[in-house]
Amino acid sequence: MPPADPRPPPSDVELRRTQDFVTRFHQLPGAAHAWTSATYVIVALNTAMFVFMGAVYDAGWFEPASMRAYNLFAASNGAATTDGEWWRLLTSMFAHYGLLHLALNMWALLNVGPFLERLLGRALFWLIYLAAGLQGGLLSIAWNRDRVWSAGASGAVFGLYGALLGWLLHQKHGLPRGLYRPLLTNSLFFAGCNVFFGLTRPGIDNACHLGGFAAGFVLGWLTALPVDRAVRARLAGGRLALAAGLVAAVTATGVAFAPRFNYSVREEFAWSEANRGRPEREQELIRRNNRELLRYQQTGDNRADYATWLTAEMIPFYAEWQQRLAALRLDPGQLTARRAAVIREVLRVKIDGYRQLEHGVRTRDPAGISAYVRAEQEAIRLIRGLDEGRL
Incomplete structure (x- = not known):
């Protein structure tokens, strides 16, 4: 009969390794309180930001009811962020498009956060969280530009999750298989499912997801310690400094090479506000003018009323619109200012044309109507040139 093997069964060895790991893990410093x-x-x-935006800016609870808060400060957009508003990379990390969006992200965070926070340490956890959000935001700008x-x-x-995967792959030989495999499987499952949903469903910022995951993976790998x-105690400070330096360098590079745009989002918002309701009102006035002009040309019985209406309604409408646009403070080198210059010229031409029309109607001078027609043709030419990018 052969002698008994003095070594413990493999299952016992694995169990002791797992127990030892769990003991050492719980000896790592953790938060003394939930706060x-x-x-x-x-x-x-994240919750406070959601409540603030919903209560103060009417951003909506279950889905966006207004984009005002997102446009003003909460969301990141290539043109807005690169126009000196780099803080949007930070604020956008705490804003969400509705309760479901918030709940899913917080659920994913709570699944991995407490474990990873103790595994990495709070300082490194904060660094990776913020760095991943920043790098994801920068990659989103590079990929989506100003479309999102x-x-x-x-x-x-x-x-x-990327940091957890990086740490696992770096430290896989120091982990019991009973812990390594489920942790690795969960990390890969999370990444795979989200990549799949991101590629098959519209409206998901895949660039931000992939950028954040890659940043977390690199930092998790570089800072991994047993x-x-x-x-x-001996190595953590140096690894943290290395990670911080790398994050600073990559962020500075991302900012330097981020695409720039030939317009200011703030100026575009001001432009939209100055023009709000104007095109719709203009169409109403144009329809009435066409009716009155046709009646004048056919019967002439509305001459006095038509001329008075042009003076009281049509001409002041365009003059007030022109004044609104002239009051805007726009950067002369930007797209908004160039567009505004063309539209102000269109309004000037139309004002002159309607004045000529009013004079022609009041004095029964056909030349006034001819001058009005030429002014309308010139306004159309200017607008077409703007639409085609020639002006």
Whole structure:
């Protein structure tokens, strides 16, 4: 009979390794209270931002009811962010498009946050979370340019899962298989499902997700340390400094090479406000003018009333519109200012044309109508040139 193998069964070895890892893991410093936990602070900040935007800016609770808050400060957009409003990369990480968007991101955060916060340490956890959100935002700008108003914590949350995957791959030989495999499977499952949904559903900022995940993975790999308090006390400070330096360098590079745009979003908002309701009112006035002009040409019995209406309604409408646009303070080198200059010229031409028309109607001078027709043709030419990019 062969002698008994003195070594413990593999299952016992694996069990002891798992117990040892769990013991050492719980010896790592963690938050003393929920209010000092980075994970719960992040959840609270996201929730507070959501309530603030809904209550103060009527942003909506279940879906966006107004884009005002997102446009003003909460969301990141290539043209807005690169126009000196880089803080949008931060605010957009805490804003969400409705309760479901917020709930899904916070659920994903709570699934990984408490574990990863203890595994990495709070300082590194905060750094990776914010860095992933920033890098995701920068990649979103590079990819989406000014087509998307991006908001949500998903880029930063993706970064946490990326960091977990990076740490796992770096430390896989120091982890019991019973812990390594489920953690790795969960990380890959999260990444795979979100990539799939991002590619098959519209309206998802895949660039932000992938940028955040990649940033988290790199930082998780570079800063990975074994679950050993003595080793961490010796090396954690240097790894944190390395990560911070890398984040600063990559962020500065991303800012330097981000695309720039030939218009200011703030100026575009001011332009839209100055023109709000004007085109619709103009069409109403034009329809009435066409009726009155046709009647005047056919019977002439409305001559006095028509001339009075032109003086009281039509000409003041365009003059007031022209004054509104002239009051805008626009950068002369930007697209909005060039467009405004053309539209002001269109309004000047139309005002002159309607004055000629009013004079012709009042004095029964056909030349006034001819001058009005020429002015309308010139206004159409200017607008077409603007639409075709020639002006």
